[in-house]
Amino acid sequence: MAQWVNACGEDEIDEEDVIRFDHAGQSFAVYRLEDDKFCATSGFCTHENVHLADGLVMGRIIECPKHNGRFDIPTGKAKGAPACIDLQTFPVKIEDGRVFIDLG
Amino acid sequence: MQPQADAGIVIIGAGEAGTRAALTLRERHYAGPITLIGTETHLPYERPPLSKAAQTALDHPAPAIIGGADALAGQDIDYRSGVTVTGIDRAAKTLGLQDGPPLPYAQLLLATGARPRTLSLPGATAESVLYLRTFGDALALRGQLAHGIRLVVIGGGFIGLEVAASALARGCTVTVVEMAPRILGRAVPAEIAARVATHHRAAGITIIEGIGLTAIEPRAQGSAVLLADGRALEADAVIAGIGAIPETALAEAAGLAIENGIRVDGRLATDDPAIFAAGDCCAFPHPVFGGRRLRLEAWRNAQDQGRHVAGSMLGDMAEFATVPWFWSDQHGDTLQIAGLPDEGDRTVVRDIAGMPFLFHLKAGRLVGASAFGPIGKVAKDIRLAEMLIQAGSSPDPAALADPTIKLKSLLQSRVAAA
Ligand SMILES: Cc1cc2nc3c(=O)[nH]c(=O)nc-3n(C[C@H](O)[C@H](O)[C@H](O)COP(=O)(O)OP(=O)(O)OC[C@H]3O[C@@H](n4cnc5c(N)ncnc54)[C@H](O)[C@@H]3O)c2cc1C
């Protein structure tokens, strides 16, 4: 069952950037990539529990602020040491300028 | 005649550099034998948590395994833990092991790391002073950090200060003694070191700078650290973090060149074409800094060099050119440094909501960046600065000083101009 939550406004995220969104005890990272593609992943780095919203987005890669571990944003796949466990990803849709994520 | 079996690649030292090299060789589809030899008995683990989470965690800590608990499984890497290499016979291309027959190699990687420098001071013995390099050392220290004990930390470097912060979090009374005029030494700009010192003092740690030590004396309970000005610091436990010495003994005995570390070229090869070195044990020329020879004690460098040297051993000709990057955690804040601040002849400060972020320029070119504060204010810009340094850029100092100008835009305009 889809469970869409209203995370933020489209324009609250700069292009090639990421923000933090907390909901019901869970934390997420919501991204805006080039060409206005929006994505959402679990919020904390799988290496040492640091929030990825403080990290750097480069193309479709998020780099952890703590030790530069890398993840592919659309798939959540760990792409660079020391990260070795994937992030969870969540479907995203845009409606009326708002970004919704599906916690399913 | 039977053809000799391929002796393959042998790696001495199962730390960050050695383990990353082994994993990278397989990623790169190297199909020959890989033997990874390490004195320590655990699976290869990350050292940085030893002064941080391993001290402060509520639960009994476990080592953080490099690449995850099953990283080596299924990779066909012969990991020999608890084995020490005692010698290299370059003519025969074999290694002497502390027990067992000589082990042949076709190519050899030295990733032996570094060991703590020990205090030479009357009364400084293995019983009276702790050091921190291994997981075993971390457990020994952790066992001492009972609530309310008095800990004296000798040496105000990164590891000593991290230990001080962790011990404070455990409820210890902590004093740090630094012989030099200020903590953190040459690699960290004075402005940043001063901010770190202020932060520690505000948290409740006593820092004594610019005073030498004369002896450690046993007391009925614990010991006393005697200072050159006559003071005696009573301590239940004493730990020294006064720097590290590269593990070069094997290389030296085998006649390889040593220059504050095992001397390697830009590909991380030694003078012997079959032998390479990477990580804390090696001294390498850095092309971004005019070929200046560096020996770093930094975790990402060990990781990056491990990956790079794997390529070199497979025949890649590329020079290792990654800009140094270092972090340290101090009381929940982070200190990050990209490049080499001490190369700079001019410092430009960007004020990020009250936190100074320093850019270090040399003849206009960006050569370093450093900041200490919450990770959200520090990390992204340090990383962008690192990319600017890597690109060899000479950004407009006025733009660097202006917090409304995003560093990303400087990087993009530089790429656009290229
Ligand atoms: C407490 C602590 C905290 C740290 N914190 C940070 C930090 O916050 N940020 C940062 O950037 N860096 C940090 N570092 C530094 C970082 O951990 C090192 O730079 C990194 O571990 C170096 O990796 P290496 O593989 O070169 O050497 P090592 O990790 O030292 O590994 C070398 C291995 O080789 C083995 N060995 C040596 N000789 C032999 C032999 N003859 N036979 C068999 N095995 C041998 C050793 O036992 C060791 O296991 C910290 C280090 C310590 C000790």
Ligand code: FES
């Ligand atoms: S916490 Fe993210 S890479 Fe270590």
